[in-house]
Amino acid sequence: MASLIVASFLLLAYMIMNVVGESYDGVINVEGRVRCLDCTQGQRLIDSKPIQGSRVSLTCYGRSQAVYYSTDKTDETGIYQLTVSSYINGKKLNPRDCFVRLVYSADPACSIATVVNGGSTGVRLDVPTTVNANITKYRLHSFFYATPSCNGFA
Secondary structure (H helix, E strand, O other): OHHHHHHHHHHHHHHHHHHOOOOOOOEEEEEEEEEEEOHHHOOOHHHOEEOOOOEEEEEEEEOOEEEEEEEEEOOOOOEEEEEEEOEEOOEEOOHHHEEEEEEEOOOOOOOEEOOHHHOOOOEEOOOOOEEOOOEEEEEOOOEEEEOOOOOOOO
16 A cells, blocks of 8 residues: 555656646647736735736747747736747747746836736746646736835835
């Protein structure tokens, strides 16, 4: 019984190690939200409002240079979706070499990119939320823009 538990644990560990940073032969899909933190209203992150029309970018690197760049606009609920093929120019793309970051806020009153969840600096694709033969999905934490009255978030 103990050997079965150990074998199961080792198999699970092997599977996890092979999933992190790997993509399969389909596409890589990244999804998240962009929200506004309005400190004039005493808002907390959880009370923030979505920003429609903001831009988020996905940049993937290979040998220290960008091999893929794309942007997407957020919808009315602040959601963006970025999709890239697992192969670029015939070479397998490593998702850990890809970064997502804020580019532009469509709300002029809420346009200061914050460091919350890596929005202004960029966040590396790390652990996927879903993996199968056709798609590797990453669901990122919300990115935030702030109003000028929000000190300490930028």
